[in-house]
Amino acid sequence: MMTYIDYKTLLPRTVIGVLIGLFVIIPVFTTSVITLSILISSGIWAIAVMGFVLILRTGQFSMGQAAFMALGGYASAILTVNLRMPFWPSFLLAGVISGIIALIIGLVVLRVGGIYFSIITLAFGEIVRILAQYMEGITRGVRGIIPPPPPTISLAGLEINFAAGNPVPYYYFMVLLVAIASLVFWQIGRSRLGGTFASLALNQVLAEHQGIHLMKYRVIAFTVAGVFTGFAGAYYTNFLSIITPLMFGLWQSIQIMMMSIVGGVSSIVGGALIGATVLYTLGRYLSLLPIYNIQYLLFGAIVVLVLLFLPKGTGLVDLWGKFWRKVFREPEEYEMPEETEMAVE
Amino acid sequence: MPPAEIWIDGLVQSCIYMTMAFGMVLVFSILGILNWTHGQFYMLGAFVFYYAITTAARLRFHLPIYVSFPVSLLVSGIVVGGLGVLVEKLVIERLTSPGYGMLYVTAATLALIFFFEGAAGMSFGLLDKGLATVLPGVLELDSFSISYQKIAVIIFTLVIMISMYIVLNRTKVGLAIRAAAQEPTAASLYGISVGRVSLIVMGIGCALAAMAGGVMAPVYPINPFMGRLPMIFSLLAIIIGGLGSLTGAIVGGIILGLLNSVIAYYVSYLSEFVLFLLVIVILLVRPQGLFGAPIK
Amino acid sequence: MSLLELNGITKFFGKLAALEEIDLKVDEGEVLGIVGPNGSGKTTLINIISGYYRPTRGTIFFNGKKISGLRPDQIADRGIVRTFQSNVLFEGATVLESMLVGSFLQYKTKDWQSFFETKAYKDDHERVVGRVIELLKTFDIFNDIFLPATGLSHGYQRMLGITMALIANPKVLLLDEPTTGMNHEEAMFVVENIKKISEQGITVLVIEHNMKVILNIATRVVVLNFANKIADGKPEEVMNKQEVIEAYLGTETI
Numbered sequence: 032m033m034t035y036i037d038y039k040t041l042l043p044r045t046v047i048g049v050l051i052g053l054f055v056i057i058p059v060f061t062t063s064v065i066t067l068s069i070l071i072s073s074g075i076w077a078i079a080v081m082g083f084v085l086i087l088r089t090g091q092f093s094m095g096q097a098a099f100m101a102l103g104g105y106a107s108a109i110l111t112v113n114l115r116m117p118f119w120p121s122f123l124l125a126g127v128i129s130g131i132i133a134l135i136i137g138l139v140v141l142r143v144g145g146i147y148f149s150i151i152t153l154a155f156g157e158i159v160r161i162l163a164q165y166m167e168g169i170t171r172g173v174r175g176i177i178p179p180p181p182p183t184i185s186l187a188g189l190e191i192n193f194a195a196g197n198p199v200p201y202y203y204f205m206v207l208l209v210a211i212a213s214l215v216f217w218q219i220g221r222s223r224l225g226g227t228f229a230s231l232a233l234n235q236v237l238a239e240h241q242g243i244h245l246m247k248y249r250v251i252a253f254t255v256a257g258v259f260t261g262f263a264g265a266y267y268t269n270f271l272s273i274i275t276p277l278m279f280g281l282w283q284s285i286q287i288m289m290m291s292i293v294g295g296v297s298s299i300v301g302g303a304l305i306g307a308t309v310l311y312t313l314g315r316y317l318s319l320l321p322i323y324n325i326q327y328l329l330f331g332a333i334v335v336l337v338l339l340f341l342p343k344g345t346g347l348v349d350l351w352g353k354f355w356r357k358v359f360r361e362p363e364e365y366e367m368p369e370e371t372e373m374a375v376e
Numbered sequence: 377m378p379p380a381e382i383w384i385d386g387l388v389q390s391c392i393y394m395t396m397a398f399g400m401v402l403v404f405s406i407l408g409i410l411n412w413t414h415g416q417f418y419m420l421g422a423f424v425f426y427y428a429i430t431t432a433a434r435l436r437f438h439l440p441i442y443v444s445f446p447v448s449l450l451v452s453g454i455v456v457g458g459l460g461v462l463v464e465k466l467v468i469e470r471l472t473s474p475g476y477g478m479l480y481v482t483a484a485t486l487a488l489i490f491f492f493e494g495a496a497g498m499s500f501g502l503l504d505k506g507l508a509t510v511l512p513g514v515l516e517l518d519s520f521s522i523s524y525q526k527i528a529v530i531i532f533t534l535v536i537m538i539s540m541y542i543v544l545n546r547t548k549v550g551l552a553i554r555a556a557a558q559e560p561t562a563a564s565l566y567g568i569s570v571g572r573v574s575l576i577v578m579g580i581g582c583a584l585a586a587m588a589g590g591v592m593a594p595v596y597p598i599n600p601f602m603g604r605l606p607m608i609f610s611l612l613a614i615i616i617g618g619l620g621s622l623t624g625a626i627v628g629g630i631i632l633g634l635l636n637s638v639i640a641y642y643v644s645y646l647s648e649f650v651l652f653l654l655v656i657v658i659l660l661v662r663p664q665g666l667f668g669a670p671i672k
Numbered sequence: 673m674s675l676l677e678l679n680g681i682t683k684f685f686g687k688l689a690a691l692e693e694i695d696l697k698v699d700e701g702e703v704l705g706i707v708g709p710n711g712s713g714k715t716t717l718i719n720i721i722s723g724y725y726r727p728t729r730g731t732i733f734f735n736g737k738k739i740s741g742l743r744p745d746q747i748a749d750r751g752i753v754r755t756f757q758s759n760v761l762f763e764g765a766t767v768l769e770s771m772l773v774g775s776f777l778q779y780k781t782k783d784w785q786s787f788f789e790t791k792a793y794k795d796d797h798e799r800v801v802g803r804v805i806e807l808l809k810t811f812d813i814f815n816d817i818f819l820p821a822t823g824l825s826h827g828y829q830r831m832l833g834i835t836m837a838l839i840a841n842p843k844v845l846l847l848d849e850p851t852t853g854m855n856h857e858e859a860m861f862v863v864e865n866i867k868k869i870s871e872q873g874i875t876v877l878v879i880e881h882n883m884k885v886i887l888n889i890a891t892r893v894v895v896l897n898f899a900n901k902i903a904d905g906k907p908e909e910v911m912n913k914q915e916v917i918e919a920y921l922g923t924e925t926i
Contacts, residue, residue: 092478143659143660147659151660154652154655155656158656161645165645199572211785218787218789222787227776229669234760234763236756237761239743239744239745240756241748241776241836242745242749242777245745281608282604288486289487318479323498327491328490329495329496330487330491330494331489331490332486334490335491338483338484
């Protein structure tokens, strides 16, 4: 089902460093609101995609990931607006709340597998959406909640002002958030946890008989995904300074899945970043065209084409891997066994 | 007790969910996959029906409505059924070949939702289209009244269910379908091509969805996104009845339509909430649903 | 006290009895062969001991502690590890990856230590890799560790399955038809390796169709027929029992 890519054999660390450096200094070259907001949104969706792929690694196809964005977003908005909590504690709490709900839901529903799990998560996502829509006393229904911008931070004489109209601070905070998420997901993929998760997807029965507690690891993956997806939702809410029930519904959950496919599920971090950026950017620019709905048509077509024509649906990250292999003429040999690490990610 | 109109509305919904759920389960029992694009075939069916019936009127064929209505339905069934066969052949068949996990075909049918909605939006526009003038009028009975459009839905469903019963039980094709559903390997030993049965079943399933969309076109406005809700509700109906059971699809459809309508009568928004919760509980407690089909 | 003790194990599938009132004692260091015609309940027995099925009635004790009703991973953790009848492998993984993923129970460090790559984890990992390679060398699968496991020949795939079970530190190894579908040489390759495993002090419970294999390795044989135990004893004695011959001849003629 899956092949995993070891970036160490593909990309020298310096190249990764240069790429990260380029992303960090983008606002020096352009402060265009559209460019930066596209990058910010792509990064946020990429975090949600990472969560989806992590759950997929345990063999579960979740169709309710956007609901955790909604939970994070509403938690942060309700805490700041209704309960008048300061921004930063409420932002942190949003991720925690989303994670706790993921833990509870996970403990109940993760023993169901396959298509049944997909339908349960679909139903869960819709229930979250319905509650957000009709608990008007708390969520203001379809009108949505408008959180105030985060307070200005003074750091060593530097004023970081989140006031509207200036996306640069939001951009840097997105880079930080994505960096933390990437680090955690990357490390999970590399560590024994990643191998354990993968074994559940590759052969659940065999994995269980090798001593792996199925539920425990499914719940871990689901909860970690829930925490980060919650942070992504909370941050997106504050970046757009609004949250409505329709921002994170079933169709957004499906979009998260589509981003993961386009990027490729063979790598948690790389695939998510590529998939989310490509699809989100494409969608934003296509929606500027006077042809209505062409972005939906193309999204669907791209996903189906990727599934049909890239080897076993491994997505763009594999093409990118092949490209680097060509550039650096890395011999397609393996390392000596003595140095081998868990060959996952 | 809710008034009769509520029950009739529920029954009309039941008819649609039943027809759609029947097609989805038929496809599931042969191909082993849930076709998430089913709702978009319903939507495309409604559009084809709309263009068929308005074209007939514009060209001044002067066909009586009891001819043009069923003929347009058939046209939409054939056109969209053919599209379904094409999707099976070009996408699903290739992604269900050995070596691919469930992920690929599920992702593909989910992506096709956006593809078809985008295509419909581009070709037909995003504005609601109405066909309310087709089959106008209301049948007044002593205690309640029912519009002819709704009667058409109920008659259509009866006809479809009876003809499906005949096809599955009295024809060679039906025998092949049932054989392939129960024992794919044995069926192929007896010379039944499971690949061809898959195509036929996908064609039938999509045609049913399309005709359901067509017959509902006069009742609800037509737009590219109209397929989403019926698809989700048919899915819930399938879970209530039991994934993989045709009887389950019919009974689940009836239960879901009536339940939805009656709960909505008392508390409008609660109905969706209750239905989704019910489905979660069913999946946790009794995943095989009411009709205990074996879990594949 | 026996190492593994089955008391009155009964398993029904619907109304069909797959096992009826099976009592069985396995002593430490034995190579116990379980034979019987198709459908006699052999594989069900392994599925029940390993926790894949729950027995309808009856209890299983291991080292004096009750293990029936536990999950497969708990039973593997206690030291009873099984292999599968067909080649059950991690799809798409190489030989080395399969072994490392299968070494879950071999690690002494916790998940968080692996996440933070602590010194303890790195040492532990090195030890596990060493152990994996040692095992692979012992069973002669070392040459192909970077090949996809499914690319191995049938006999080696089966041997990989057994090696994966061994990396989980079993006290009791349950082998489900380790030589089905093999030619004579492959079967003998597996038989020699089972002997090696037994020499390491691991108790082996082996289900087998091939009588030659059983007579070659088993120190004791149990015969199942129609869900019941019909014989239990030394291989030569059991094979000469009238009921056993009937049970086998009966199925041969069908």
